[in-house]
Amino acid sequence: MAKETDSGEFGVLRSKRTATRYQILVEIAERQPAVNQQEIADAIGITAQAVSDYLQDLVEQGFVNKHGRGRYEVTKEGVDWLISQTDGLREFVSHVSEDVIGQVETETAIASTEISEGETVSLTMQDGVLRAMSGDTGGATAVAVTDATPGTDVGITNFEGVVEYDLGTVAVVSIPQVQNGGSQSVDGQRVVELGEEHDLVAVAGAEAVALAERTGLDPDIRFGTPDAVQEAAAKGLDVLLLAATDALSRHTDKLREQNVSYEVVDAGE
DSSP states (O other): OOOOOOTTGGGGGGGGHHHHHHHHHHHHHHHTTBOHHHHHHHTTOOOOOHHHHHHHHHHHHEEEEEEEEEEEEEEEHHHHHHHHHHHHHHHHHHIIIIIIIHHHHHHEEEEEEOTTOEEEEEEEEEETTTEESSSOOOOEEEEEESOOOSEEEEEEEEEEEOOOOOOOOOEEEEEEEEGGGGGGGGGGHHHHHHHSSSSEEOOOOOOHHHHHHHOOOOSOOOSSSSHHHHHHTTTTTTTEEEHHHHHHHHHHHHHTTTOOOOEEOBOOO
């Protein structure tokens, strides 16, 4: 039988069979030369018959030598294979620990006060941005992993509690396409008033851009508006969306999918 080569991104984790072979080889190396198959079975959670089948395969692979009933020894080839798989596992665990878990557990906030590494901070959501201030008086806290001065970014981890804030809303002004009157058919003064009542202004479609320019509004969001408007509202910001009728549905569909409240406002002349 040809020897298996367990290469690939996850090495020994690539398949259940490979992982079991690895565990059995480790158990044999710890117990050799007297190997009790039932003890190995109990240790790794399979049947004694399965251990016997794996042992026969490992002997055929050249990874284990059998020296009589119940006496086994891992060969040099078996040790080399264990080392190679262990090295792969070590690299994978390092990747998970440093790149995956580290990214998940560490967030970034803006410091509202002077903060020192290791200090407990309180968390709030302001203007759609997570803010951290020294002390544990808030309903949500974390631990700073970097130093920070007011207005700078700070790394935080070990979160407890919930950051409480109200979701934003979206006011939608539907603008007819140019062949149906375009931006000129919309009450510019009403749009200006709506802009003053909202945190952000987003435009979708040429007619919307024309309306913003006519009314002197400076759009905060011009590209990727379906996702950006939904995200802004989810972070607690109120958004005025000026959207041409042919762009309207993809925005409202996105808002409904994410359970974001919106209202289509009549701003016709």
